[in-house]
Amino acid sequence: MTKKNRTELATLFAQANGAIDPQTGGVVPPIQSATTFVRDESYALVSPDHIYARDDNDLVRLGEDILARAEHGEDGLLFPSGMAAVAAVMRTVPNGGRIVMQSGIYWGATKWTREFCVRRAIELVEVDCADPDALRAVGGSADIVWIETPSNPYLKTIDIAASADIANTMGAALVVDSTAATPILSQPLDHGAEFVMHSATKAINGHSDVLAGFLACADAGSPRWQAICTDRHDAGAVMGSFEAWLLIRGMRTLPLRVERMSATALAVADYLSCHDAVETVLYPGLPADPGHAVAARQMSGGFGSLLSFQVNGGRQAALKCVGAMQLFKRATSLGGVESLVEHRHTIEDTVPENLLRLSIGIEARDDLISDLREALSHTC
Ligand SMILES: Cc1ncc(COP(=O)(O)O)c(C=O)c1O
Numbered sequence: 481m482t483k484k485n486r487t488e489l490a491t492l493f494a495q496a497n498g499a500i501d502p503q504t505g506g507v508v509p510p511i512q513s514a515t516t517f518v519r520d521e522s523y524a525l526v527s528p529d530h531i532y533a534r535d536d537n538d539l540v541r542l543g544e545d546i547l548a549r550a551e552h553g554e555d556g557l558l559f560p561s562g563m564a565a566v567a568a569v570m571r572t573v574p575n576g577g578r579i580v581m582q583s584g585i586y587w588g589a590t591k592w593t594r595e596f597c598v599r600r601a602i603e604l605v606e607v608d609c610a611d612p613d614a615l616r617a618v619g620g621s622a623d624i625v626w627i628e629t630p631s632n633p634y635l636k637t638i639d640i641a642a643s644a645d646i647a648n649t650m651g652a653a654l655v656v657d658s659t660a661a662t663p664i665l666s667q668p669l670d671h672g673a674e675f676v677m678h679s680a681t682k683a684i685n686g687h688s689d690v691l692a693g694f695l696a697c698a699d700a701g702s703p704r705w706q707a708i709c710t711d712r713h714d715a716g717a718v719m720g721s722f723e724a725w726l727l728i729r730g731m732r733t734l735p736l737r738v739e740r741m742s743a744t745a746l747a748v749a750d751y752l753s754c755h756d757a758v759e760t761v762l763y764p765g766l767p768a769d770p771g772h773a774v775a776a777r778q779m780s781g782g783f784g785s786l787l788s789f790q791v792n793g794g795r796q797a798a799l800k801c802v803g804a805m806q807l808f809k810r811a812t813s814l815g816g817v818e819s820l821v822e823h824r825h826t827i828e829d830t831v832p833e834n835l836l837r838l839s840i841g842i843e844a845r846d847d848l849i850s851d852l853r854e855a856l857s858h859t860c
Contacts, residue, residue, distance in 0.1 A: 486781055489550055489664060490735045496546055496728055509539060511725045534716050539724035544694075546731060547684070550663035551676050553696030555705065557712055558724065562659065562679025563588055564717045565693030567596070569624065569655055569675060572707045575600045577623040580652065582609040582638065585628040586679075587828045589657065593626075610636040610771065615646050622650040628657035629668075630775065632814070633788050633824045633837040635660075635762040637771025640778055644672025653704055659683075660786045660814070664738040665779045669698045675705075682815030683785065685730040686737050690723050737817065737842060742782025744848065745840040751849050752789045757797070757856040759834065763787040785840040786814050788824075795833035797859040798823060802836055804858040807843060807851040814839035819848055 501510050517530035530536045540558050548556030559565040566589050573579055581593060583606040590606070597604040609615045609627045625647040629638040640656055647654035655675045656668035662683045668676045678684055680692035697705040712718065719727075742765075749763035764775035765783030775783055791798040802810060808821040819841040824831040840848065 485667075486664075486735070492546060492549060493732055493734050496542070496732050509542065509725070509728070511721050512538060513721055533721070534718055535713060537718070537721060537724060539721050539728060540719055543719075543724050543728050543731070546728070547663060547678075547680075547694050548696045550667075551696040552667050552669050553676065554698060555700035555709075556694060556696040557709065558680070558719050558727075559693035559695070559712065559717055560719050560723070561691045562677070562681055562693040563592060565677050565679075565695050566657075567592065568695065568708050568712060568717065569626075569677065570596055571711060572704045573600070573602055573623040576602065578603040578605070578621065579624045579626065580605045580607060580615070580618050580622045580647075580650070581626040582628055582631065582636075583607060584631060584634050584636065585626075586632045586657065586659075589626075589628070608636075609638045609643060612639055612642040612646065615643060618650075620650065622647070622652040624655055625650065625652045626655045626657070628659070629666075629778075630660045630764050630771070630784055630786065632660055632786060633762075633822075633831060633835065635764055635769075635771075635786065635788055637764045637769075637775040637778075639774045640666075640668050640671035640673055644674075647674075648672075653702075660784045661779060662734065662738050662784065662815075664735050665742065665781050665784060668778075669696065671778055674698050674702070680727060682813065683738060683741070684734060684815070685727050686734065686815060686817060687726075687730050688813060688816035688818065690726045690730065692719060692723060692727050738785070739781060740842050741785035741815075741840050744842075744845045745785045745787055745838075746783065747845050748838065748840055748848060748852065749787050752787075752852065755856060757792050757801075757859045759790040759792050761787065761789045786837070787840070788835055788837045790832060790834045791836065791856070791859055793834070793859055795825070798834045798836055800858045801855045804855040805851055806854070807847055808838065808855075817842045819843055 515533040544556040627638040644654045653674035656673045659679045678694040746765040753761040820839040822837045825833045
């Protein structure tokens with residue numbers, strides 16, 4: 481992304497274009513809580529764009545417009561959670577179809593997709609897409625190729641352009657879960673993806689108080705996008721007004737937060753990679769990271785707020801470290817203003833027992849590093 485793009489994003493989010501209340505001139509939009517809208521004596525709509533809240537929510541439309549523009553998409557849709565957005569894409573695959581999915585990604589997406597594919601007799605191929613040759617070797621045709629970059633919790637970087645080329649040869653739509661990259665650091669549609677997906681619960685909202693999902697598309701006229709729009713409309717997986725209002729409020733500071741969190745995450749990753757008690761640091765911002773060159777090409781302005789590290793001494797050492805942390809809150813999720821730490825193995829037993837995942841917030845960098853220094857001193 482160019483410097484000009486970054487400037488445009490800063491202004492787009494700060495102004496949240498259109499977020500003026502036309503009735504009062506208020507500089508933030510009001511929350512419309514009505515679920516239904518009246519007609520006049522001749523049964524004409526009082527407002528042509530307002531019939532029923534499942535279809536007509538101005539705050540949802542505003543949030544979709546801002547995020548679609550940030551992603552350089554032709555259109556965008558908000559969902560009541562990231563998983564609802566994942567499911568909306570997967571449901572476009574016909575019974576008996578084929579999905580190629582990156583292995584070792586967000587566990588919730590993997591689990592749901594595995595079960596969905598069994599129910600619908602869809603062939604699911606899980607492959608390490610960080611290796612384009614492995615993805616190419618899958619061969620055959622497919623409906624969807626699903627990648628997540630950087631991935632959660634292993635922070636693998638996937639080459640979006642290379643994956644798009646391969647998906648193309650399979651006749652598949654490339655979908656990128658770009659949650660950890662945010663629309664500030666990467667625009668997957670510019671690299672050939674058909675759809676970009678976000679758990680907007682994370683950095684887009686940024687305050688750990690809204691569940692939300694988002695999809696943007698490269699081609700609003702494509703049958704798959706039209707099917708997603710129809711399904712959301714008819715099946716009703718929509719956000720409420722208050723959530724949309726909170727999301728827009730959070731988004732207005734997105735560029736600032738992402739810039740700060742990414743810079744701090746890089747400093748933390750640097751610190752950890754020189755620490756004797758640390759076995760490995762997984763973060764694409766580190767020059768030694770296997771995905772660094774690709775990440776530097778397809779991300780701009782930073783490498784995100786998510787990182788993982790493995791503690792020397794196995795499970796006990798990792799749990800002692802996590803238990804001694806004072807500033808990092810022991811909780812799942814990522815992308816909020818407060819820093820979090822997660823012993824991922826406790827939730828997902830295939831993750832190494834000595835791996836700790838950090839979500840870096842906006843606290844002072846030195847305070848976070850001091851907390852880690854102190855906590856790591858408890859491991860030996
Ligand atoms: C990378 C990624 N994608 C999708 C999701 C699912 O999002 P949500 O929790 O908003 O349903 C998560 C949640 O942690 C995630 O980390």
